[in-house]
Structures are given as structure tokens and as C-alpha cells.
Amino acid sequence: MAETWERLVDTLAERADWATATELASQLGVTSRTIRNYAATANARGPVVESGPLGYRLDRAAWAAASSAPPSDTSPAARLSRLIRGLADAGDGLDVYEIAASFHVSESTTEADLGRVRARLTGSGLSLVRSGPRVRLHGPESAARRLLASLFHEEAARRGGLRDAFPELPAVREALTAELAAAGYALNAYALDDVLLHIAIAVDRVGGDHLLEAGVPRDPADRERTLGQLLDRVIRSQYGTAVDRTELAHLSRLLGTRAATRALGAADASSPPSSRSALVRAVVGRAADEYLVELDDDEFIERLALHVDSLxxxxxxxxxxxxxxxxxxxxAYPLIYDLSVYIAHELALVEGIIVDDDEIAYIAMHVGAYLDRHRLRADRVRVLIIAPAYHDVHLTLAERITTAFPDEIDLVGVVDTIEDPARATAELLVSVLEPTVPVEHFVRVAVFPTETDLDRLRAELGRIRSVRRRARLAAALSEYISPELFVRGLDGHDPESVIRLLGDRMIAAGVIDAAYVESTLERERLSSTAFTEHLAVPHAMTMSAARTAIAIAIDDRPIDWSGARVNVVALIAFSEAGRAGFQDVFDQFVEAFSEPANVDRLVTGATDYPGLLAELAGLMAR
Structure with a gap:
């Protein structure tokens, strides 16, 4: 658990610029005076938080230097880590008096530290056994390694990396990555560090004669055998040692389920496709019908099925x-995440597994990558290119632009002059010359466009699409939010009671029935709908509402919503007829509330229904 002042540093680390004390206080759920105290405490260890007329900002250079410095061995966190690691290494345990002497603390402090160790072991599969002055860890080696991995992750978070503890990791990463690529595996870079840590721990523990318990002998599958041989080569070359079959089987399973997925069309293409392809296709098909999106693509299904195998x-x-x-x-992608919650829920029911938020996010990355390509094609911008016809130079220019943006533009023509009638059908003019008349959306490029030209064109395409989406949202607000669906005040409510409060308003308005409210509560139990720190968007996973609508509750005093401090709750009711048109609205609605300043503006200005619509329209028009 981060210390209170560390929460301020973590928050500032996520921001690129200054943040006012009021913004930070709202985000952390404290007072502005407390923010000043946090800053002073952080700077007592070295000046890392700058302050000035604009508020507070992290001095990133000082922060990096402080993070790389070794922590104090006398801090409670450092003592706890050293004590657990010492107990894990000492098969016959440690003497309490010797612990106190080595840490230069009193025996009463050591007893308190042991109490913290017992608390830390809860649910780990390990226990602390004491016989007179000696204490030792009791439990399987596999549990001890999981605990050590957790400790190293925490130390890495405090100190900025694992290299101090395991300086050989970069070289091992390079060797393992090369071996996986040669064997035809797609790499999950986000999970690779965790696997590398387990490899390092395994080598270290084996060197100290702490061996894994031998499981029931079995013949490994071809995939596990391949990964085992690959790991054996890496460990021998990088550590100059070897581990036994039990260790290799454990590590290869860890690698295969976390960081290495068989790539489609890879060198081991003789391996059969996923046995879950049919299941995944059926689940994705139901999700596509429910969310009115197109997901029927063989390659996408097979990639996701391979991921589900590992899941x-x-x-x-x-x-x-x-x-x-x-x-x-x-x-950033609430609907994609929500669709992934649906897929995860269906898979969990069939497979009898638990899928947490991190695993849902991995599914969302598969879904999002596929949908993003298709969304660009569906939201193309109509472009007219203006360039004098000289040999085929104008055609070469057009080819360069359409090749650079194959999914983002529809070319309506290549003409000589801005007065050409085709201009009326274009949303964006791209010209090698300055226009002779005012043009709203215009980008000038060289006859042979540079990367800078293409960057400016890319930015303008993004602005046009953003204006489109926000205009649709602003026009839809009064349709989706009626006066009776606006509530001012959340004080005294928890998430369930807020959902029921807004649900009752919708029931009275004839939008939903009681079953929809219960379905919304069921969806909330699957994964929190606090999509930003200040906004929760509860909703059901069905489209049974009479019409698509939003009921909103706002309060300047935030409530706890699964760990987030929420000021705005927007209950969404979807109808089958209105879901497709609402997808952009949903995305932009959540995006607008990702900035704390926008939340403050809405909380302050939306004192009544007209104020609510005015503030929302203003936020979406930015």
C-alpha cells in the first residue's frame, strides 16, 4: 500500500503539466491543506514536487534520481521485505534475537514485524511457525516463490525497476525474445517481465537447494516441450547453470500461459488450431448481436481463441x-471494455473460471485492435486534392496520400482549381497552393509530401472526425436526458442505492422495468463501471429498454465507487433500436469526464436541468 504522500507523487506522474491544489485534493479525496502537507513530506526526502502560482508539478529528473537511490534498510517496508526473504532462504528458520540485532532494532519491534509477516502471509499458502525463539516459514516452495515474486514487484514499483535485484534481466530478455521469435511465438511484452522474474527466482532458489515439489509425472505437450527446450537453452547460456525437468515444466507453463502465444502462420503451423475456436466464435457472435458490431472475422476469432487457451x-x-x-x-474505450466484459462473462460461465479486470483488459485489446481498423473505414473523411496537372505529378500526389491513409479518407477527386464543383462534396481540401477563398478545413502540402505534411494532414483528419462525433453528442443530449432523469445529490448513498434511485426515475418515466435495474446491478458485480476517477456509468448487458436514455446524479461531495471517488453517476438504458447510434455518444461522454477540470465545471454549473444541458453541451463542443 502506497504511503499517503506517494499517492500525490503517483498522481503528478500521470500528468504532463501543472495541477492545482484543488484539482489534486478532489482527485485524492483530501483537502488542499493536506496536499501541501503531502508535498512537504515528499520533498523531505529530496525536492521532487515543484510548487508555484500554477499549482504543483513533478520534477521528473529529481524523481528519477530519487527512485534509483537505494531505500533505507531501516524503513518498515524494507525490514518486512528483508525479513520475509531471510525466512524464505533459511530452511530451519531464524532466531528472533538475532533478527533484532541484525536489523539494529528492539525485540519488541521485531515482534511487531513478525506480526506484519503473519498478516502478509494470509491467503498465500504459507504460515509462520514458532518454536521458542526460532521462527520459520511453513508451506510449499511454489507458494514461497509466489510470495517472493510479489515482494520483488513491490520493490520494483518503489525503486523504478528490477535491475538492482537482478542485473542480468535485460540480457535474459533479449535472449528469450529472440528464441521465441525464432520458434514462431507472439510475445506479450507486458507479461514478459513477470516471467523473467520467475526465471530469476527459480535459478536463485535452485542454487540454494530450494526445489519445487515434483508433480505427477506426465508427458508434456509438443508446445510445452518446445518452450521447455527453449528455456533450457536460455538458462544455460545466460546463467551458466541448468534446472531440472520439474523446474522447466513449471517455467514453460508459466511462459506459455502468460507471455508467449503461438502466432498464426508461424513456424510451428503444424500445431492444431485452438480447440476453443468454436466456443469463442459462438460467444463473440452473441456479443456482436448484443452490441451491434461486426466481429465475424476468422483471423480475429482464432487469435482470440489462442488467447483464451492461455487465459x-x-x-x-x-x-x-x-x-x-x-x-x-x-x-478511454468504455464500450470496447464493456463488450469485453460480456465476452469474459460468457467464457467464465462455460469454462467455470474467474476473469478479473486485468484479464478483461487483455480481451479488450484484441477486440479494440480489430474494431479500430473497421471504425476508421466507417468514419472516412471526404477529401478533394487540388494540384495542377503536369504529366502525372498530380496523380502521384494523390497516390501518396491515399496510400498513407487507406482507411481514413475517401478521395472525391483530383482537380486543378478550388472552384471545381467537386469541392461541394468534400469535407477537406488538400492543395499544393494557398486557397484564393476562405476554407474551413484545408491542408497545404508539397507536391511531393513530406512526413511533416502527412502529420498535419493526419491531425486535420482527426479534428474533423472529432467535430463530427461531438456534434452528434451535443444534438443527442436533450433526446437522451429528460428533466425527470436528473438528480442533484449523492450524499449518503452507496453504488447500489444510487443505481436503484436512478432506476426508479427511469421506471417512472417508462424507460425500463425492475428487471433492468437488477441486470444493471449484476453487471456492476462483474466489473466496476467507474470508467474514470470521477464518473461511474452503470448499465445492463441487455438492450431491453423502451428507449435509450441517461439518468444522471451529480454531487460536489464524491462517494466511494469500488475505490474510485465518484461525483457523477450516469445510469444508461439501452434499447435495441438506439444502441448503434449511442455508441459514439457513450465514448465521448466518458472522454469528457476524464479531465478533473471538466468534472468540477459540471458539478459547479449543473445546479438544475437547463444548467446540466448547457454544461454538457459546452464540454462536448470542445
Whole structure:
């Protein structure tokens, strides 16, 4: 658990510029005075937080230097880590008096530290056994390694990396990555560090005669055998040692379920396709029907099925994979994440597994990558190119632009002059000359466009699409939000009671029935709908509403929503007829609330229904 002042540093690390004390206080759920105290505490260890008229900002150079410095061995966190690692290494245990002497603390402090060790072992499969002055860890070696991995991850988070503990990891990563590529495996770079850590721990533990328990002998599958041979080569070359078959079997399963997925069309293409392809196709088909999206693509289905194979194996091992992008995916792509919640829920029911938020986010990455390509094609911008016809120079220019943006533009023509009638059908003019009349959307490029030209064109295409989406949202607000669906005040409510409060408003308005409210609560239990720090968007996974609508509750005093401090709750009711048109609205609605300043503006200005619509329209028009 991060110390209170560390929460301020972590928050500032996520921001590119200054943040006011008011913004930070709102985000952390404290007062502005507390923010000043946090900054002072952080700077007591070295000046890492700058302050000034614009608020607070992280001095990233000082922060990096402080993060790379070794932590104090006398801090409680450092003592706890050293104590657990010492107990894990000492098969016959440690003497309490010797522990106190080596840490230069009192015996009472050591007893308190041992109490913290017992608390830390809860649910780990390990226990602390004491006989007189000696204490030792009791439990399987596999549990001890999981605990050590957890400790190293925490130390890496505090100190900025694992290289201090395992300086050989970069070389091992390079060797393992090369071996996987040669064997035809797609790499999950986000999970690779975790596998590398387990490899390092395994080599270290084997060197100290702490061996894994031998499981029931079995013949490994071809895939596991391949990964085992690959790991054996890497360990021998990088560590100058070897581990036994039990260790290799454990590590190859870890590698195969976390970081290495058989690539389609790879060198081991003789391996059969996933046995779950039919299941995944059926689940994805139901999700596509429910969310009105197109997901019927053989390659996408097979890639996702291979991922699900690993997901089920991780669940069986009770080793879910961390995903550092979970929060950003959830906030930036709420509908994609929600669709992935649906897929995960269906898979969990069939396979009898638990799928947590990090695993849902990995599914969302598969779904999002596929949908993003198709969304660009569906939201193309009509472009007219203006260039004098000289030999085929104008045609070469057009080919260069259409090749650079194959999924983003529809070329309506290549003409000599801005007065050409084709201009009326274009949303964006791209010309080698300055226009002779005012033009709203215009990009000038060289006859032979440079990368800078293409970057400016890319930015303008993005602005046009953004204006389109926000215009649709602003026009839809009064349609989706009626006066009776606006509530001012959340004080005293928890998430369930807020959902029921807004649900009752929708029931009274004839939008939904009681079953829809219960379905919304069921969806909330699957994964929190707090898509940003300040906004929760509860909704059901069905489209049974009479019409698509939004019920909103706002309060300047945030409530706890699964760990997020939420000021705005928007209950969404979807109808089958209105779902497709609402997807952009949903995305833009959540995007607008990703900035704390926008939340503050809405909370302050939306004192009544007209104020709500005015503030929302203003936010979406930016």
C-alpha cells in the first residue's frame, strides 16, 4: 500500500503539466491543506514536487534520481521485505534475537514485524511457525516463490525497476525474445517481465537447494516441450547453470500461459488450431448481436481463441496476468471494455473460471485492435486534392496520400482549381497552393509530401472526425436526458442505492422495468463501471429498454465507487433500436469526464436541468 504522500507523487506522474491544489485534493479525496502537507513530506526526502502560482508539478529528473537511490534498510517496508526473504532462504528458520540485532532494532519491534509477516502471509499458502525463539516459514516452495515474486514487484514499483535485484534481466530478455521469435511465438511484452522474474527466482532458489515439489509425472505437450527446450537453452547460456525437468515444466507453463502465444502462420503451423475456436466464435457472435458490431472475422476469432487457451490455463493455475493498461483502456474505450466484459462473462460461465479486470483488459485489446481498423473505414473523411496537372505529378500526389491513409479518407477527386464543383462534396481540401477563398478545413502540402505534411494532414483528419462525433453528442443530449432523469445529490448513498434511485426515475418515466435495474446491478458485480476517477456509468448487458436514455446524479461531495471517488453517476438504458447510434455518444461522454477540470465545471454549473444541458453541451463542443 502506497504511503499517503506517494499517492500525490503517483498522481503528478500521470500528468504532463501543472495541477492545482484543488484539482489534486478532489482527485485524492483530501483537502488542499493536506496536499501541501503531502508535498512537504515528499520533498523531505529530496525536492521532487515543484510548487508555484500554477499549482504543483513533478520534477521528473529529481524523481528519477530519487527512485534509483537505494531505500533505507531501516524503513518498515524494507525490514518486512528483508525479513520475509531471510525466512524464505533459511530452511530451519531464524532466531528472533538475532533478527533484532541484525536489523539494529528492539525485540519488541521485531515482534511487531513478525506480526506484519503473519498478516502478509494470509491467503498465500504459507504460515509462520514458532518454536521458542526460532521462527520459520511453513508451506510449499511454489507458494514461497509466489510470495517472493510479489515482494520483488513491490520493490520494483518503489525503486523504478528490477535491475538492482537482478542485473542480468535485460540480457535474459533479449535472449528469450529472440528464441521465441525464432520458434514462431507472439510475445506479450507486458507479461514478459513477470516471467523473467520467475526465471530469476527459480535459478536463485535452485542454487540454494530450494526445489519445487515434483508433480505427477506426465508427458508434456509438443508446445510445452518446445518452450521447455527453449528455456533450457536460455538458462544455460545466460546463467551458466541448468534446472531440472520439474523446474522447466513449471517455467514453460508459466511462459506459455502468460507471455508467449503461438502466432498464426508461424513456424510451428503444424500445431492444431485452438480447440476453443468454436466456443469463442459462438460467444463473440452473441456479443456482436448484443452490441451491434461486426466481429465475424476468422483471423480475429482464432487469435482470440489462442488467447483464451492461455487465459483458462492461467485461471487453473490461479495466476492471473497483470495488465498495466487496464485503467487507461477502461477509461478511454468504455464500450470496447464493456463488450469485453460480456465476452469474459460468457467464457467464465462455460469454462467455470474467474476473469478479473486485468484479464478483461487483455480481451479488450484484441477486440479494440480489430474494431479500430473497421471504425476508421466507417468514419472516412471526404477529401478533394487540388494540384495542377503536369504529366502525372498530380496523380502521384494523390497516390501518396491515399496510400498513407487507406482507411481514413475517401478521395472525391483530383482537380486543378478550388472552384471545381467537386469541392461541394468534400469535407477537406488538400492543395499544393494557398486557397484564393476562405476554407474551413484545408491542408497545404508539397507536391511531393513530406512526413511533416502527412502529420498535419493526419491531425486535420482527426479534428474533423472529432467535430463530427461531438456534434452528434451535443444534438443527442436533450433526446437522451429528460428533466425527470436528473438528480442533484449523492450524499449518503452507496453504488447500489444510487443505481436503484436512478432506476426508479427511469421506471417512472417508462424507460425500463425492475428487471433492468437488477441486470444493471449484476453487471456492476462483474466489473466496476467507474470508467474514470470521477464518473461511474452503470448499465445492463441487455438492450431491453423502451428507449435509450441517461439518468444522471451529480454531487460536489464524491462517494466511494469500488475505490474510485465518484461525483457523477450516469445510469444508461439501452434499447435495441438506439444502441448503434449511442455508441459514439457513450465514448465521448466518458472522454469528457476524464479531465478533473471538466468534472468540477459540471458539478459547479449543473445546479438544475437547463444548467446540466448547457454544461454538457459546452464540454462536448470542445
Amino acid at each position: 483458462v490455463a492461467r485461471s487453473a493455475d490461479r495466476r492471473p496476468s497483470r495488465n498495466p493498461l487496464t485503467t487507461s483502456i477502461k477509461s
